[in-house]
Amino acid sequence: MRTFDEVLAAAKAGDAVSQDLLAQAMEQMGRLDEALSWWMEAAKRGHPGAHAKLGLWQLVGFQIPQNIAQGVERIHAAARAGDDLGLALACVVDSGGVGVERNLRQALDWLVMAAKRGDPRAATQLALLAGLEGDVGPMSQAALAAARAADFEPARRILNGARVTAVPVNFDALAAGADLAAFEAPRERETLSEAPAISIVRDLLAPELRTYVTALAEPALKRGMIVNDAGGESVEDVRSNRVMHFGLADSDVVLELINHQLAAIAGLPVENGEGLGVLHYAPGERYAPHVDYIPETPANAAHLAARGQRVRTVLVYLNEAFEGGATEFPRLDLKVRPPAGSVLAFDSVTPAGAVDPMTLHTGAAPTSGEKWIISKWFRTKALRPPPRP
Numbered sequence: 001m002r003t004f005d006e007v008l009a010a011a012k013a014g015d016a017v018s019q020d021l022l023a024q025a026m027e028q029m030g031r032l033d034e035a036l037s038w039w040m041e042a043a044k045r046g047h048p049g050a051h052a053k054l055g056l057w058q059l060v061g062f063q064i065p066q067n068i069a070q071g072v073e074r075i076h077a078a079a080r081a082g083d084d085l086g087l088a089l090a091c092v093v094d095s096g097g098v099g100v101e102r103n104l105r106q107a108l109d110w111l112v113m114a115a116k117r118g119d120p121r122a123a124t125q126l127a128l129l130a131g132l133e134g135d136v137g138p139m140s141q142a143a144l145a146a147a148r149a150a151d152f153e154p155a156r157r158i159l160n161g162a163r164v165t166a167v168p169v170n171f172d173a174l175a176a177g178a179d180l181a182a183f184e185a186p187r188e189r190e191t192l193s194e195a196p197a198i199s200i201v202r203d204l205l206a207p208e209l210r211t212y213v214t215a216l217a218e219p220a221l222k223r224g225m226i227v228n229d230a231g232g233e234s235v236e237d238v239r240s241n242r243v244m245h246f247g248l249a250d251s252d253v254v255l256e257l258i259n260h261q262l263a264a265i266a267g268l269p270v271e272n273g274e275g276l277g278v279l280h281y282a283p284g285e286r287y288a289p290h291v292d293y294i295p296e297t298p299a300n301a302a303h304l305a306a307r308g309q310r311v312r313t314v315l316v317y318l319n320e321a322f323e324g325g326a327t328e329f330p331r332l333d334l335k336v337r338p339p340a341g342s343v344l345a346f347d348s349v350t351p352a353g354a355v356d357p358m359t360l361h362t363g364a365a366p367t368s369g370e371k372w373i374i375s376k377w378f379r380t381k382a383l384r385p386p387p388r389p
C-alpha cells in the first residue's frame with residue numbers, strides 16, 4: 001500500500017494510474033474540480049478508466065460542458081481497451097440508445113467482453129437474457145453459479161439454492177442464445193379508467209428479472225425525495241418508504257431493456273423517462289396521497305422549463321408476498337393491486353396536457369410482508385441524450 005503522499009507525488013510526476021487513483025479519492029471526498037483535473041491529466045496519457053469517467057461526465061454535461069459525441073467516443077474507446085467502467089457504460093449507451101443509435105448486438109458484445117473479464121453482473125445478465133430453461137438453461141445456471149461464487153447477491157437470489165450442474169460456460173454461446181425479442185413483444189392493455197387514463201399490462205417481467213432488479217436495488221435503498229413547492233428536492237413525511245433510482249452510471253443492459261419496455265408502454269421516448277426507481281415498503285410504510293405532476297407554481301417554473309412536466313407514471317409490481325399495499329386513487333374510488341410482474345400505467349395530465357388533480361393517489365402501506373415495485377415517471381422533455389439521428 002502506498003501512502004496518499006506517495007500517490008500524489010507519482011501523480012504529479014505524470015503517472016496516469018496514480019492520477020486516476022487520486023481522482024477517485026477526490027471524487028469520494030466531493031472535491032469534484034480536483035477529480036476532474038486529475039482525470040483530464042490521466043486521459044491525456046491514455047488511461048482508459050479516465051476516458052470512461054470523462055466520457056460519462058461529457059455525455060450528461062456534469063462538471064464539464066455536454067459533448068455527447070465525444071462522451072460516447074471516450075466510453076467506446078475505454079470499452080475497447082477492456083476498462084471495467086468503460087465496458088459497463090458502453091453496455092448502457094448501446095443497449096439504451098444513449099447518444100447513439102440503439103445497437104443491442106453491440107451491447108451484447110460488450111457484455112460478453114465484460115463477462116470474460118470476470119464481471120459477475122455481466123455474466124448474470126447474459127444468463128438472464130439466454131434464459132434459465134431449454135437447451136442453454138444449464139449453461140445459464142452455471143454462469144449464475146460462478147457469479148454467486150464471486151459474491152454477486154442477485155445471482156445468489158436468482159438461483160435460490162438450486163443445485164447447479166457444473167458445465168463449462170461459453171459467454172459467446174449465451175449471447176447468441178439471448179432472447180431479445182421477448183422484450184420487444186407488443187403488449188395488450190386493459191383500461192381501468194378513460195379519464196384520467198389508467199391501464200394495466202399483464203405479465204411484463206418474469207420472476208427472475210424481478211428478483212434481479214430487487215436484489216440490485218436493495219443495498220442502495222434510501223428515504224425517498226419529492227419535488228417540493230420551492231422547486232427543490234427534499235425528504236418529506238409524505239413518503240416513509242425507501243427508494244433507489246438507477247441513473248446512467250448504475251444502469252445495465254437488462255435495466256435498459258426494461259426501460260425501453262416501460263417507455264413503449266408509456267408511449268413516450270425512453271429519454272423522457274426519469275431514472276428507473278425501485279420502491280420498497282416495509283409493513284406500515286406508505287407513500288401518502290400525492291400527485292405525480294409537478295405543481296405549476298412560480299417557484300417550479302424554472303424546473304418545469306428545463307425538465308418538462310411529469311405526465312405519465314408506470315409502476316411494475318415486483319412481488320406478491322404482502323397484504324394490503326395497493327395503489328389507490330381515492331378521488332376515483334379505485335384501488336389497484338396488479339399481480340407480480342404486471343404494470344399499472346396512469347396519466348397525471350388530461351389529454352390536453354393540463355395537470356389533473358383527479359389523479360391523486362396513494363401507495364398504501366402493506367399490513368404484513370414487504371412490497372416492492374418499479375416506478376418510472378415520464379416527462380414531456382428528454383432528460384438524457386436521445387439516440388443520435
Ligand code: PD2
Pocket residue numbers: 279287292313315325326327328361362363364373375376
Ligand atoms: O407504490 C405505489 O403503489 C405508488 C403509489 C403512488 C407509487 C407511486 N405513487 C409513485 O411512484 O409515484
Ligand code: ZN
Pocket residue numbers: 290291292313361
Ligand atoms: Zn405517485
